[in-house]
Amino acid sequence: xxxxxxxxxxxxxxxxxxxxxxxxxxxxxxxxxxxxxxxxxxxxxxxxxxxxxxxxxxxxxxxxxxxxxxxxxxxxxxxxxxxx
Numbered sequence: 001x002x003x004x005x006x007x008x009x010x011x012x013x014x015x016x017x018x019x020x021x022x023x024x025x026x027x028x029x030x031x032x033x034x035x036x037x038x039x040x041x042x043x044x045x046x047x048x049x050x051x052x053x054x055x056x057x058x059x060x061x062x063x064x065x066x067x068x069x070x071x072x073x074x075x076x077x078x079x080x081x082x083x084x
């Protein structure tokens with residue numbers, strides 16, 4: 001599955017094509033384009049939901065690798081204090 005932005009672009013292109021040529025297209029071509037549009041819209045909504053869920057999971061619980069990287073950075077460096 002693609003990113004939601006890519007899928008949104010496909011949805012927009014199909015909507016534009018249906019709006020411009022919808023009435024002049026043959027019935028079978030209209031049906032195919034509408035089915036494609038519905039399929040892309042469903043995929044786009046699914047991609048948005050997955051991206052949102054992954055973003056929420058990333059905020060709440062950090063993986064151990066990220067926690068280990070942040071821990072040394074939070075400690076003040078000892079070499080920076082002047083010795084008198």
